[in-house]
Amino acid sequence: xxxxxxxxxxLMLGATAxxxxxxxYGLNFKDGAxxxxxxxxxxxxxCLVCQNQSLSDSDAPLAxxxxxxxxxxxxxxxxxEEVIDFLVDRYGDFVLYRPPLRRSTLVLWFxxxxxxxxxxFLALRTVNRRAQFTTELSAADIARAEQLLAExxxxxxxxxxA
Amino acid sequence: xxxxxxxxxxxxxLIGAFLWWGLYLDPRLVPSPLIGKPAPAFDVPRLYAxxxxxxxxxxxGQVSLLNIWASxxxxxxxEHPFFNRLAQRNELPIYGLNYKDTVRxxxxxxxxxxxxYRAIAFDADGRVGIxxxxxxxxxxxxxxxxxxxxxxxxxxxxxxxxQEKFAPLIKQLRSGESS
Numbered sequence: 293x294x295x296x297x298x299x300x301x302x303l304m305l306g307a308t309a310x311x312x313x314x315x316x317y318g319l320n321f322k323d324g325a326x327x328x329x330x331x332x333x334x335x336x337x338x339c340l341v342c343q344n345q346s347l348s349d350s351d352a353p354l355a356x357x358x359x360x361x362x363x364x365x366x367x368x369x370x371x372x373e374e375v376i377d378f379l380v381d382r383y384g385d386f387v388l389y390r391p392p393l394r395r396s397t398l399v400l401w402f403x404x405x406x407x408x409x410x411x412x413f414l415a416l417r418t419v420n421r422r423a424q425f426t427t428e429l430s431a432a433d434i435a436r437a438e439q440l441l442a443e444x445x446x447x448x449x450x451x452x453x454a
Numbered sequence: 455x456x457x458x459x460x461x462x463x464x465x466x467x468l469i470g471a472f473l474w475w476g477l478y479l480d481p482r483l484v485p486s487p488l489i490g491k492p493a494p495a496f497d498v499p500r501l502y503a504x505x506x507x508x509x510x511x512x513x514x515g516q517v518s519l520l521n522i523w524a525s526x527x528x529x530x531x532x533e534h535p536f537f538n539r540l541a542q543r544n545e546l547p548i549y550g551l552n553y554k555d556t557v558r559x560x561x562x563x564x565x566x567x568x569x570x571y572r573a574i575a576f577d578a579d580g581r582v583g584i585x586x587x588x589x590x591x592x593x594x595x596x597x598x599x600x601x602x603x604x605x606x607x608x609x610x611x612x613x614x615x616x617q618e619k620f621a622p623l624i625k626q627l628r629s630g631e632s633s
Contacts, residue, residue, distance in 0.1 A: 340484060340589035353554070354589055357580050382494075382587040384487040 501574035514601040525563035533610030541570030550574040
């Protein structure tokens with residue numbers, strides 16, 4: 293019983309911490325909505341040092357610098373788009389965790405799907421072509437086959453055992 | 455000679471060629487969007503003359519280098535002898551951006567290794583670095599006489615890199631200037 297109570301208390305402590313917490317990474321936000329907007333934004337931005345982590349996950353010093361920078365820009369009242377433009381102007385498209393859809397990334401976005409369609413098409417074509425090689429036997433062919441099967445083994449293979 | 459049986463072999467050879475080419479690429483390199491644009495503005499104190507300011511205006515008037523370095527950066531130690539030699543050859547002015555360092559550590563690092571820089575911008579909190587898209591020291595920028603960023607090299611610069619990447623571009627920029 294004591295353990296159940298203890299467990300409940302720990303759970304409640306956790307619950308109170310998250311809903312109204314307006315300070316994360318040592319940065320302050322004016323309300324939960326701002327904090328959520330910030331969290332969403334930094335999850336979509338890449339850490340340039342640990343390049344397979346977002347700004348929200350990475351421990352690299354540059355990631356902390358960039359988190360502070362994003363916070364600074366947001367506190368100035370700027371929009372998500374302005375934060376993204378700020379970083380893309382300095383670091384290029386690679387800072388976006390999801391590559392933007394541009395002419396230069398068309399192959400990246402659609403290449404796999406196109407390759408899959410081509411591969412499926414070629415596979416189906418090959419299978420169908422192979423299927424064409426089964427033929428119907430004509431009556432003459434069937435008669436000849438029966439004749440061959442009824443014959444004694446030819447002299448060429450005599451002597452190969454009983 | 456029928457073509458069709460060789461199709462898989464040819465596809466393999468094509469993919470193999472791309473993969474081979476890929477072995478020589480560095481996936482961690484981030485291309486700079488600053489190439490061809492004016493050098494980002496900044497205004498910070500100079501390392502050895504903190505009462506004086508170092509701004510992007512100092513990078514105008516001639517082809518110059520801006521080398522991002524720090525005392526905590528081991529690769530910067532590796533490339534530093536090259537910059538000392540380059541400074542002695544007097545080919546072009548070399549400016550430094552001391553990135554996220556302390557005055558004491560930076561000065562003692564230079565005292566031990568030599569100072570090839572005409573002037574050093576002291577970027578204590580790294581905000582200038584962010585404006586220049588710095589993500590890992592050392593980085594070296596080549597800026598032309600009009601203050602336009604022409605090339606960025608990430609990683610240590612050595613004689614090989616210099617001859618292959620910097621020297622031809624500098625020659626080209628300078629011959630463009632005099633015309």
